[in-house]
Amino acid sequence: MTAPTIALHDIRHRYGTADALAVDRLVLDTGSTAVLGPNGSGKSTLLRLLATVAEGQSGTIRVAGLDPAEPLDRTAIRRRLGYVAQRDGLPPRMRVEAFCDYVGALKEIDSARLRRRWTRWALQQVGLLDVADERIGSLSGGMQRRLSIAQALLGGPDLLVLDEPLAGLDAEQRAEIGNLFVSLSETATVICATHHAEELAGLCHRVVVLDGGQPLFVGTPTTLAERAAGRVWEADTQAPDAVCRAVGPGRFRCVGDTPPAGAAAVTPTVADGYLATVRPSTAS
Amino acid sequence: MSIHEFDAAMARAAGRPRFLAGSGADGSTPDAVLTERLALNFAAIEAELDAPAPGVLARILIRLGVGEGTVPLVTATPALRRSFVVSVLVAVLFALSAATNNTAADGADRIVVFLTMAPLVPLAGVALAFGPKVDPTHEVALAAPIDGFRLFLVRALTVVGASTLVLLLASLLVPAGGAHRVAWLLPSLAATSITMAPATRFDPRLAAGGVAVAWIAVVTVSVVAVDAAATFGPTMQVLSLFATAAGAVGFTRRRRRLDAISDR
Numbered sequence: 001m002t003a004p005t006i007a008l009h010d011i012r013h014r015y016g017t018a019d020a021l022a023v024d025r026l027v028l029d030t031g032s033t034a035v036l037g038p039n040g041s042g043k044s045t046l047l048r049l050l051a052t053v054a055e056g057q058s059g060t061i062r063v064a065g066l067d068p069a070e071p072l073d074r075t076a077i078r079r080r081l082g083y084v085a086q087r088d089g090l091p092p093r094m095r096v097e098a099f100c101d102y103v104g105a106l107k108e109i110d111s112a113r114l115r116r117r118w119t120r121w122a123l124q125q126v127g128l129l130d131v132a133d134e135r136i137g138s139l140s141g142g143m144q145r146r147l148s149i150a151q152a153l154l155g156g157p158d159l160l161v162l163d164e165p166l167a168g169l170d171a172e173q174r175a176e177i178g179n180l181f182v183s184l185s186e187t188a189t190v191i192c193a194t195h196h197a198e199e200l201a202g203l204c205h206r207v208v209v210l211d212g213g214q215p216l217f218v219g220t221p222t223t224l225a226e227r228a229a230g231r232v233w234e235a236d237t238q239a240p241d242a243v244c245r246a247v248g249p250g251r252f253r254c255v256g257d258t259p260p261a262g263a264a265a266v267t268p269t270v271a272d273g274y275l276a277t278v279r280p281s282t283a284s
Numbered sequence: 285m286s287i288h289e290f291d292a293a294m295a296r297a298a299g300r301p302r303f304l305a306g307s308g309a310d311g312s313t314p315d316a317v318l319t320e321r322l323a324l325n326f327a328a329i330e331a332e333l334d335a336p337a338p339g340v341l342a343r344i345l346i347r348l349g350v351g352e353g354t355v356p357l358v359t360a361t362p363a364l365r366r367s368f369v370v371s372v373l374v375a376v377l378f379a380l381s382a383a384t385n386n387t388a389a390d391g392a393d394r395i396v397v398f399l400t401m402a403p404l405v406p407l408a409g410v411a412l413a414f415g416p417k418v419d420p421t422h423e424v425a426l427a428a429p430i431d432g433f434r435l436f437l438v439r440a441l442t443v444v445g446a447s448t449l450v451l452l453l454a455s456l457l458v459p460a461g462g463a464h465r466v467a468w469l470l471p472s473l474a475a476t477s478i479t480m481a482p483a484t485r486f487d488p489r490l491a492a493g494g495v496a497v498a499w500i501a502v503v504t505v506s507v508v509a510v511d512a513a514a515t516f517g518p519t520m521q522v523l524s525l526f527a528t529a530a531g532a533v534g535f536t537r538r539r540r541r542l543d544a545i546s547d548r
Contacts (some may be wrong), residue, residue, distance in 0.1 A: 089421055107428050110352055161427075
C-alpha cells in the first residue's frame with residue numbers, strides 16, 4: 001500500500017464569523033509537508049480536518065481518494081492515521097505503557113501481545129522505553145510531547161498528522177525527533193504544523209505557509225528561502241520596517257526592504273523565506 | 285493484524301527497506317537481514333519477559349471472557365475511573381444515610397430519597413465517562429478507527445454495571461421497604477438510556493444534568509400529587525422499561541455522531 005496523497009478543494013471553515021481556513025486548492029503528495037504560519041493562521045484547523053477530528057463545513061477533502069465525510073471512508077482513513085494533537089491530551093495518572101496499550105486498543109490492535117510489541121517499539125523510537133512504568137504526570141513536558149508522538153506511531157500508520165511535534169522539546173530532543181521525522185517520511189505521508197522553520201520545515205519535501213487561513217506559499221524549502229533573496233541582512237541595529245531577531249550581542253538578522261547603513265547581506269534561510277512571505281515587501 | 289503484518293509494518297514504519305523481509309538476489313539471506321531478524325526476535329522476547337502483569341480488574345475481565353481488545357478500554361480510561369470512584373462514594377453515602385435511620389416515619393422518607401437519588405449515580409458516571417471536557421484522550425480516540433459507539437457503550441456499560449452492583453449492595457442496608465428497595469433499578473436504566481441519545485450531540489454532562497432535573501421534577505410532582513409508594517409502583521416501572529427501550533433506539537440511531545463530532 002502506497003502512502004496517501006491528500007487533496008483539498010474549496011475548503012471554507014469558520015469559527016463564529018471569522019474565517020479559520022479558506023483554501024481553493026491544495027494537493028499534498030506523499031513525503032513530508034511542513035505547515036508554517038503565525039498563531040491563528042489556520043494550521044491546526046487544517047490538521048484537524050486532515051486527521052478527521054473536525055468536520056469540514058464546505059468543500060471537499062480526499063485522503064488517498066477517500067472522503068472523510070463518509071463514515072466508512074473516515075474509518076478507513078483512521079486505520080492509516082497517526083495523529084498528534086496540538087494539546088497532548090494525556091491522562092496524568094495513567095502509566096506510560098498502559099496509555100500506549102489503551103491507544104493500541106483504540107487503533108484496533110486486539111492482541112495484547114501485539115500491542116505490547118508496538119508499544120515498546122514506539123517508545124524506543126522516541127527514547128521513552130526507560131520510563132514505560134512511570135506515571136505520565138511525573139514526566140517532563142518534553143517527555144509528554146514525545147509520548148504523544150509515540151502513540152501516533154502505534155500500528156505503523158502511513159499517514160502522520162503532527163501538530164507542533166517539537167513543542168516543549170530541548171535542542172537534542174528536537175534533533176532526534178527531526179531524524180525520526182525524516183526516517184518516517186521515506187515511507188509515509190507526514191504533515192506537521194510547526195513554528196520551527198529551520199529544524200523541521202527545512203527537513204521536509206515541501207512547505208505550506210498559511211496566513212489568515214489562506215495558503216500564501218506551497219513549494220520546497222529551498223524555493224521558500226529564495227523568496228527572501230536580497231531582503232535579508234545582518235546589522236548592529238534594527239530597522240523599523242523590518243522583522244529582526246537577535247543573533248548575538250548587539251547583532252541582528254533582519255528581513256525587510258531597506259537595510260540600514262553598514263548592514264551586510266546574507267544568504268536567506270527557510271525561516272527568512274517564511275518571514276518574507278508572511279510579511280511581504282512593501283515595495284511589491 | 286498478525287505478527288507477520290506487524291513485522292512488515294514495523295520495518296516500513298522504521299523506514300527500513302522492504303528487502304529485510306525477504307532473501308537476497310541470489311536466493312540467500314544477507315547477513316544484515318539475519319541480524320535484523322535476530323534483533324527483532326530478541327526485542328520480542330524481551331518484551332514478553334518484561335511484560336507487566338495485568339492488574340486485578342484486567343485479570344477479572346479476562347476471566348469473564350472480555351476480549352483482549354476491550355480490556356484496556358475498560359481499565360485504562362481515567363474518566364471512567366473517576367466516575368467510578370464518584371459513583372461508589374455517592375452510593376455508599378446513600379447506604380449509610382439509609383442505614384442510620386431508626387424511626388418508621390423517617391424510614392419512608394429515607395427510602396423515597398434513596399429511590400429518587402439512586403438512579404442519578406450511574407447517570408453521573410455516564411456523564412463523566414465520555415466527551416472532550418472530561419476525557420483528555422478524547423481527540424486521540426476520535427482520530428482512531430475504533431467505533432465511537434462501541435467505545436461509549438463499553439464505558440457506559442462498565443460504569444452502569446459497577447455502580448448498579450454497589451447500589452444493589454447499598455439497597456440491602458436500607459432498613460425498610462422490602463422489595464421496594466430496588467424500585468430504583470429500572471428508572472436508573474431509563475435515565476441512563478435517555479441520556480445517551482442526546483449525549484451523541486451535546487456534552488454528556490449537559491445531557492445527564494437535563495435528565496436528572498427532569499427525573500427529580502417528575503418524582504417530586506408525583507410524590508406530592510399521589511404518594512411515595514405509588515410513585516415508584518408498577519406504572520413507573522413499566523414507563524421506565526419503555527423509556528429504556530426508546531433511549532436505546534435513539535442512541536443507536538445517532539451512533540454515527542460519536543465518530544464525527546469533536547467540537548461539542
